[in-house]
Amino acid sequence: MSKIVVFTEEGFNGRTAEFKNNVNNLEEKGFNNAISSLKVIGAPWVAYYDKNFTGKQRVFEEGEYATLEDKGKFSSLKMIADDLDDPEIELFEHVDYQGRRVTLRRETNLHDIDFSDIASSHKVKGGVWVLYEHVNRQGAQLVSFPGDEVPSYLPLSFNDLLQTYVPSRSLRSACERRLIVPSQRSTKSLLRTLKLNVPSWWNDLPNSIRATESLAIFKIRLKTHLFHLYLTL
Known part of the structure; x- marks a missing residue:
């Protein structure tokens, strides 16, 4: 069974807790802004800076993370348990799904398709997608689930910034x-x-x-x- 094990100190030390279901408010579990290391077993998890799965995001694949760049900043956790088959996302040049568009079905560096630093909105037709600020899965991340329609990246501080789109099943492999x-x-x-x-x-x-x-x-x-x-x- 997929789960995430969190620790209040680096190196898997301190208080610990194990979660097998989504946690919309870590404060209720006594771990708000307290996670400094973690272990992921099975499906990837998304850690959010704010409760109710909002705010900045960080995706953790299966593995052990003895140190975290953004330790002590997470307030909610969500497991990526959606159907990952047939990933498809439609990107738009402008907000409100306007302008030039492109459809992706696999991991893509937007620079390779002349769409780097251009996308301003998107619609997810299938799969779970992780959007990265920079190439090679670097920088800030934005996770989008099946059926998500994001009319503008402006409120997310991602407008004309994203450069890499990765379907979540690519993370697992x-x-x-x-x-x-x-x-x-x-x-x-x-x-x-x-x-x-x-x-x-x-x-x-x-x-x-x-x-x-x-x-x-x-x-x-x-x-x-x-x-x-x-x-x-």
């Missing part, structure tokens, strides 16, 4: 995709975790082989996947 170009540091660390020996020729690989970001801790089902990758490197 991100670890597997990143294995295609693993970084030396992250993969060696994972291999140590799995008690596998790193062959001496690993150090001869070019430094340019790097992942876009650090790999999250894998679930048990991915250990076999990593071992197979290790055998084919």
Whole structure:
């Protein structure tokens, strides 16, 4: 079962609580503006700065987060449990769904389709989407669920800023995709975790082989996947 485990101190220390359902007000649970580290098991979760799933947002994939950039700022939590099949989002150049439009069905860097820093409104036709301020899933995030219609990014301080759109099911498989170009540091660390020996020729690989970001801790089902990758490197 999917769940999130939160802690009041970094490194998974301090008071702790486990949630398997959405929490619209962490104050009622004694954890308002108190989360400093967390663990996600199963589906991704969205942490909101304000109660009732409002305010700035941060998406956490399955994994362990010993430190948080925005620790002590979350007031509500929501699990991404919606149907993630057939993701589709329609972006509009102007507010109120006006101007040039484009339809996305997979992770897209808007710079690649000449729509970077242009989008001002959107409609979600399917799936759950994570919108990022910068490329490579960096910067502020905005999560949008099936059926959401956002007539203007202005109140969200996102107008003409967003550059990357990612369907949530891509987040769930991100670890597997990143294995295609693993970084030396992250993969060696994972291999140590799995008690596998790193062959001496690993150090001869070019430094340019790097992942876009650090790999999250894998679930048990991915250990076999990593071992197979290790055998084919």
